[in-house]
Amino acid sequence: MSFAVVVSLGAAAVAAGGLLAVARRSFTLGLTTQGMGCALLAGGGLWALVTDEAAGASFTSAFDPRVGIDGLSGLFLGVLGAVGAAALVFATRYLQPSGRGRAIGALTAVFVLVQALVLVARDPLTFLVAWEAMTLVPAAVILVARADELARRTVFFYVALTHLAGAGTWVAILLLAREGAIGDPSVIASGSGVQIAIALAALVGMGAKAGLMPLHVWLPLAHPIAPAHVSALMSGVMIKIAIYGLIRVLVEWLGVLPEWLGVLVLGLGALSSVAGVVYALFQHELKRLLAFHSIENIGIIVLGLGACLVLRARGADAWAAFALAAALLHTVNHALFKALLFLGAGSFEKAVGSLELDRLGGLIRRMPWTGGAFLVGAVAIAGLPPLNGFASEWTTLQSLLRLPAYGGVADGTAGALALAALAATAALAALCFVKVVGLVLLGPARRDAVAHAQEAPVPMRAGIVALAGACVLLGVAPGLLFGSLVGLAPWASAVPTSIGLDLPGTGLFRSGGIALVLVALVAALYVLRGRRVAAPAPTWACGQLVERRLDWTSAGFTKALRLVLEDVLRPEREIDVRVEGGVVQEVAYEGRVPHLFEERLYRPLTALAMEGAHHARRMQSGRLGTYVGYLLALVLVVLTAAKLGVLG
């Protein structure tokens, strides 16, 4: 029995689970079956990754539906399956078997299946059909889950943007198919016009789907309003499948791209990572904040990808493979901790209602399992050792450092800038997640519902804790996966095997040793600290009265950074003081950090489009004679052009 059989069995189980979830009586059974199917998908996918063998059909440029699997597909199937299994176990208690819940349960199966189909598609037709379905299914889920005005507008925006920009995917894939280059990097000449055109089209189309800036604006709108387990699948997996597409096109099928394209990719990655995390910092709603962090992490992944392209163009094949593996490792890591955080947010929402950051607090005491796992996810996404986020950020930093080492002045400087951007991104993410951890998990509860929150039921906890375990495992032993990832590069490459990361030219990241020493030392010091407590005391605060109404808020904690970045962010604030009889009666304060991409880039574009539409409408007179006139004019123009030989 090979991995292809396991993957097929998994897909069949997911489909069967989807059908079962439709009926009220077999609802939980259906979701569980889907979860087990996902586990099979993960197992089969990782099996394919480890053996790095292909099964089924190979890639073709013909429009002839066929499926197959290889190492890269296997890795992403593994990610899809792992996140899907955790999300579906979570969903067994998160979703209610109401009409709406059952519809969502069934659609979840469809969502998993179309994503798997993108990954196993081996011809342009299947790929594009599955790609479009992957965009539309979550839109349907959101509309089923909530039918209010906001959801409808958001879905419209999401579908419109991903389709407008998504045209790039069609252009790229169809051009590749026309050249016969799908699965064959030797067809398209390096540096040719068609190579550049395909690369740029793929960057626009797949970049928009991945949430790469500046085509990201749909993501922070659409991800937060989906049900938690679908948010986890969207942020954890769907946007990664766009990365899968980018890797296929840019790294596998186009051969060696010119350096400047790699530098462009690097620039997009740096922009997304820094701007993504900066805007995440100023969000006041947990799920929206997490969505902005997805943009940041896609940025980090794309930084690795950009480094890979430039290093490949420079002929540094070994480090190009490490850079690609860094991007893939961060893909896996981000899928794990972002799914964890979204599922955790879903648990909190179910327990306490709104997720407004300033109105939570102390949840780690009320919900120790969910809260503890959420803390692990927060430390992981902040890129701190000894968890998995640090391992992939370290590898990405190392790859970026190789750009000046192997490159010229221009791409070397770009590499150094990207290096600084990634270092700053990591520090900003730490700032952001200290804020999240503090406001959500620590300190006193800030409203009654939070003070009486109940721990989530066992299946919901199990999904989250399993993901936290995976984060710890990949943090302590990233080498388990890294060797296979390096082997995925289309050119021959390998890395010494160890549980840490023993890359040549580095001081070796001995993750296992660090984790071991760190845990031992912390435990020893904690014991040494003893339990000699004089007396429980209230917060001292230098003798000042600690007043609950003066509790620190999300905006307060990020104010220092807001002031430092004032010139870039252009925050707005309004203070309204009402004075009566020389005495201040009321002070109203409102402050916000506008999303400049929306206001400075998209609003003018929308206005321009509306203006254009307004003018175009004048041509629509509604009279038959006018339209006949248009046709006549068109025919005349074409004939004249033919006569002049313009049409060739």
Next chain:
Amino acid sequence: MSGREAAATAVQLVGGLALAPFLPGLVQHWKARLQGRRGPTPLQPYRELRRLWRKSSVDVEGAGIVYRLAPALTAGSVAVAVLLVPVAAGSPDLGVGRDALVLAGLLALARFAVAAASWEVANGFALMGASRDLTIAVFVEAALVLALAVAALVSGSTDLVAMVAGTSGTQAWTDPALALGAVAFALVVVAETGRQPVDNPDTHLELTMIHEGPLLEYAGRDLALLHWAAAVRHWLVLVLAAQVFLPHPTDPWVQLALLPVVLAVLCAGLALTETLVAKMRILLAPRLLAVAALVALLGVVAWLVETG
């Protein structure tokens, strides 16, 4: 393990774990002398640690495991960093690797632990300090990574031992890339040790404090661990400054012998800056460190031009 490796390891462990508090003590001592006071002896930090160690801790009501674990985690992560940072070219791997970028991660972990703990106690001063510390850290980390990148490019590896060997001799004077990296790293040293003009270790005034803020609620052994961790940060960055960014001999034995002298000179330098330079407005500190990052970037460009 050869004699040289054993000696280097001994200096690294004894120096980093036991002698580190002597460094801030020395700075305070000399600073007092420069300002015309008699001041405390350089051993004062040890006396304070002993006093604090005997006292009982205070657990703030309602504060949980994150608050209680933070001092141990902070001290633990800087202790791992001590294992990571070699004192001479011959230092062996102590099981945690010797990578420069891992050092940045460990320092960030220590910062994260203390900042998260300040949310537990809901003390406004603690949060104010944590918020400022993390804001400045954004620029510190960019400058630190770029400065380390310069040294890594010059020596061809991010292995700290290779860096110590690869930058030895008087290169720091003659190589513009390394000189620029040294300038950037000097500002990182000031920020990481929490000294003027970025922070003022002598004050608990709310307008100016950064690192002291999150420590306000701690007492007893917790506070001792946090003070010790701050002293170890001095050790880590000053050793790196001495053995990578300043001219240092090639021979590991001479490196080891000269290290105490260079560390003392660097402490004197910190005392002198603290005396001459006033504390800057808090929100100007990020700009200063952004300049440090730019200087280090110039260092990378200089290296590219030199070798290109």
